[in-house]
Amino acid sequence: MPRVTVTVDGITYQEEVEPRLLLVHLLRERLGKTGTPVGCDTSNCGACTVMLDGKSVKSCSVLAVQADGSDVVTIEGLGANGSMHPMQRAFHEEHALQCGYCTPGMVMAAIDLLRDTPEPSEEAIRQGLEGNLCRCTGYCNIVRAVRRGAQEMGQAVKSS
Numbered sequence: 001m002p003r004v005t006v007t008v009d010g011i012t013y014q015e016e017v018e019p020r021l022l023l024v025h026l027l028r029e030r031l032g033k034t035g036t037p038v039g040c041d042t043s044n045c046g047a048c049t050v051m052l053d054g055k056s057v058k059s060c061s062v063l064a065v066q067a068d069g070s071d072v073v074t075i076e077g078l079g080a081n082g083s084m085h086p087m088q089r090a091f092h093e094e095h096a097l098q099c100g101y102c103t104p105g106m107v108m109a110a111i112d113l114l115r116d117t118p119e120p121s122e123e124a125i126r127q128g129l130e131g132n133l134c135r136c137t138g139y140c141n142i143v144r145a146v147r148r149g150a151q152e153m154g155q156a157v158k159s160s
């Protein structure tokens, strides 16, 4: 079986994998990263979104072997020193979740959106997150959370 070397949330792993194994299953079942859920398995919902070499991807649409040599960040690797990432905090403070199933993917996609659009309009947020589905919230608080997270991340950059 092929052997992949992948860094996940700062730790490097070497795993023998079946060629058909999906990245999301490597993360969840082999590495214990159950903070990344599977919502559909058909690349529609975005719940499984992680960062792969700095860009958000749906990890159910990537084979584990394709991630060989890559750096992956999951929702579990976002915070630092026991603190939430500003985008996680914004989702919490704006009540942008109910069941929470979509939330890890929403947070990762939101952070990726801000790489290119640090001060997104409501329209840009809705467009940027259109690959991530939420069946609970109606999206209004998610949009508010992304704006708040963007402001806090912007302030953190200015003060650093």
Ligand code: FES
Pocket: 037, 038, 039, 040, 041, 042, 043, 044, 045, 046, 047, 048, 049, 058, 059, 060, 061
């Ligand atoms: S589980 Fe990957 S997009 Fe739904």
Ligand code: FES
Pocket: 096, 097, 098, 099, 100, 101, 102, 103, 133, 134, 135, 136, 137
């Ligand atoms: S909070 Fe339940 S799916 Fe989004």
